[in-house]
Amino acid sequence: MKYVNYFIFVLILVIYSCYTNEEETFNGTLRFEIDHHVQGMPIEVDNMIYTNAAGNPYEISEIQWFISDVSLVDAEGQIHILSNSDWIHYIDTDLPETHFWTIMDGVRPGEYEMIRFIFGIKGEKNAPMMFTDPPESNMIWPYFMGGDEGGYHYMKLNGFWIDKESQRSPFNFHIGVGQMYDENARITGFVQNWFEVELPLSSFKMPAGGNVMARIVMNVENWFKGPNNYDHDVFGGSIMANQEAMGQIKANGRDVFSAVIK
Amino acid sequence: MKHIRFYFLIVIIVAGTYLGYLLFIADTDAPDLTRYPVRQLKFFPKKVNMPEFNPLTKEGVLLGRHLFYDGRLSGSEDLDSLKSCATCHIQSKGFGSDIKVLAGKGYPCGFTKNGEGIFGKNLHVTLPLINLLYNSNGYFRNGFIREQNLYETDDLEIGFKYLESIVWISIVSEQVIDSNVKQMLEIIGSDQVYKSLFISAYGNEKITLKRIVLAISQFIRTITASDFKFYHFMEGSVVLSDSEQRGYELFYSERTGCFHCHAGSMTMTTNQYYNNGGDGELQGNCDRAAVTLNPGERGAYRAPSLINCALNAPYMHDGRYSTLEEVIDFYSENIYNSKLADPLLKGLNDGGIHLNKAEKKDLLDFLHTLTDYTMLSDLSYACPEALGRFGIRAR
Numbered sequence: 001m002k003y004v005n006y007f008i009f010v011l012i013l014v015i016y017s018c019y020t021n022e023e024e025t026f027n028g029t030l031r032f033e034i035d036h037h038v039q040g041m042p043i044e045v046d047n048m049i050y051t052n053a054a055g056n057p058y059e060i061s062e063i064q065w066f067i068s069d070v071s072l073v074d075a076e077g078q079i080h081i082l083s084n085s086d087w088i089h090y091i092d093t094d095l096p097e098t099h100f101w102t103i104m105d106g107v108r109p110g111e112y113e114m115i116r117f118i119f120g121i122k123g124e125k126n127a128p129m130m131f132t133d134p135p136e137s138n139m140i141w142p143y144f145m146g147g148d149e150g151g152y153h154y155m156k157l158n159g160f161w162i163d164k165e166s167q168r169s170p171f172n173f174h175i176g177v178g179q180m181y182d183e184n185a186r187i188t189g190f191v192q193n194w195f196e197v198e199l200p201l202s203s204f205k206m207p208a209g210g211n212v213m214a215r216i217v218m219n220v221e222n223w224f225k226g227p228n229n230y231d232h233d234v235f236g237g238s239i240m241a242n243q244e245a246m247g248q249i250k251a252n253g254r255d256v257f258s259a260v261i262k
Numbered sequence: 263m264k265h266i267r268f269y270f271l272i273v274i275i276v277a278g279t280y281l282g283y284l285l286f287i288a289d290t291d292a293p294d295l296t297r298y299p300v301r302q303l304k305f306f307p308k309k310v311n312m313p314e315f316n317p318l319t320k321e322g323v324l325l326g327r328h329l330f331y332d333g334r335l336s337g338s339e340d341l342d343s344l345k346s347c348a349t350c351h352i353q354s355k356g357f358g359s360d361i362k363v364l365a366g367k368g369y370p371c372g373f374t375k376n377g378e379g380i381f382g383k384n385l386h387v388t389l390p391l392i393n394l395l396y397n398s399n400g401y402f403r404n405g406f407i408r409e410q411n412l413y414e415t416d417d418l419e420i421g422f423k424y425l426e427s428i429v430w431i432s433i434v435s436e437q438v439i440d441s442n443v444k445q446m447l448e449i450i451g452s453d454q455v456y457k458s459l460f461i462s463a464y465g466n467e468k469i470t471l472k473r474i475v476l477a478i479s480q481f482i483r484t485i486t487a488s489d490f491k492f493y494h495f496m497e498g499s500v501v502l503s504d505s506e507q508r509g510y511e512l513f514y515s516e517r518t519g520c521f522h523c524h525a526g527s528m529t530m531t532t533n534q535y536y537n538n539g540g541d542g543e544l545q546g547n548c549d550r551a552a553v554t555l556n557p558g559e560r561g562a563y564r565a566p567s568l569i570n571c572a573l574n575a576p577y578m579h580d581g582r583y584s585t586l587e588e589v590i591d592f593y594s595e596n597i598y599n600s601k602l603a604d605p606l607l608k609g610l611n612d613g614g615i616h617l618n619k620a621e622k623k624d625l626l627d628f629l630h631t632l633t634d635y636t637m638l639s640d641l642s643y644a645c646p647e648a649l650g651r652f653g654i655r656a657r
Binding site: 046061129131132133134137138140142143144145158159160163165167168169170171172237238239240241 | 305306307308309398399496511514515516517519521522525526527528532533534558599601603604605606607608610611
């Protein structure tokens, strides 16, 4: 019985190997690498060596965030969605293995003008409790603060800054679904804070069967400037219930990312 | 073409799984082993911590349950000398207890020869054995027991990598069960009940310490706690009282930040390691830094699951608090701002989050919604009647 089953298994493998996938052989491979920089240098964690645009000295403990819906824009302006519709990738400065991924289905050969992605998770995909395994599950956003379309933080950037009292204070620069409150501090609605990122200088040519590496850099200092000089002394360390703070982050976020094609 | 490939991939996975199953059965002497189904709980991790060398079988779990409660694990039939896992891990207390034992001699952090807790208490606080199947980020307060652990010892065949390692150490350690293994194997081997249990689980009646360890570990992996009020609230089948609801909103608020470490899945922990501002001067040497050798993790310990926390006093890694009220007071007024404190801590520069009396009660009421009362008397976890006077039963 054991050998019969083994024979069937081998037979299936042989049959499978007879099929070729011309489309995939033709396609190229696009690999992504994520880096986190301050002033052009890789971040140095747990060291109070940075100063933001508002003048707050700060240190970074860790950065954890989601990227989703990666797509390419070709020379004709056509958008090619690269990831599956449920594809959401978690990135963690403490987990180097999360800094890389490869587009599994390959990329059609051709000229591409731009890489685009969603910072965070679109509301319709951001279902509460959809992640049950860590580390993604640890990004949970409280249900009453995000509703049915706000299940998870888009980003947790944790660290410390020297506050106006000259004390080393923790900050949880967390962004996710914001809330609107009435005069009695009751939540009356939600605000989606995810946004689309278009990476300039990310044009490339994918040869047939070729390999391209796209290095995406999060330039951390840009979270704190342009158009808003984000001031920790104004917003304090905890901002999940502060849509004004998250609104500033969202506005600043559009030029946080850059790309280098290898 | 993509569909064809997808379907063939499915066929291969199914065939491979079936083949693996057949090979597993063929490699044992017991052809009638029955797979013990791993509970797939809604909102619980899908990834489980179960090594390939010790899959759950109904026969193995049954044997493990007997051994877990058998006081003769100590190596003695003297009723005053009986000791087993159940001596400290008591079902009616969520498989924890308030028993503190000296840290194990001769083993590294966790059960360690240098195992004193903070303030030199030199104590190991009994950890509750619930939902261990769903923790893949290291066992013990500091995560020392983990699959990546390269620490070796001559007398522990499986290293310090698995739940099995903990069971093994617990049986032989002077400070835990302190078994006379040779005598224990003889006693267990002379019991007719065990002969049939071992044959069912392993295909023959050969009794070894390793087989005992594997079976007990299987049983422990089946112990789950998910039947608590907050779980059912999240499912949408019950409502919380006003006070519990306020406590829930406090727990998950930015003001307290409890959820950042004690949520994620419904296991009510991230199983990550944090310095919670408990101490200014760090004296313990069994913290997370002892495992990672990262001085930045001095004073960091694994956030415990809060399921059944109302049953699991004393609290903190060194058992310094006797009640949940004291724990809430600590986070409210007594945290210490050290350079190593985790940035997720709220109120770090103010001594804490400063809850008023009513808020403390609300938070406490919420914590009580995390108690699984069903498991406390679940017969599938209980001491088998067959053990008779040798079974360690709840006191």
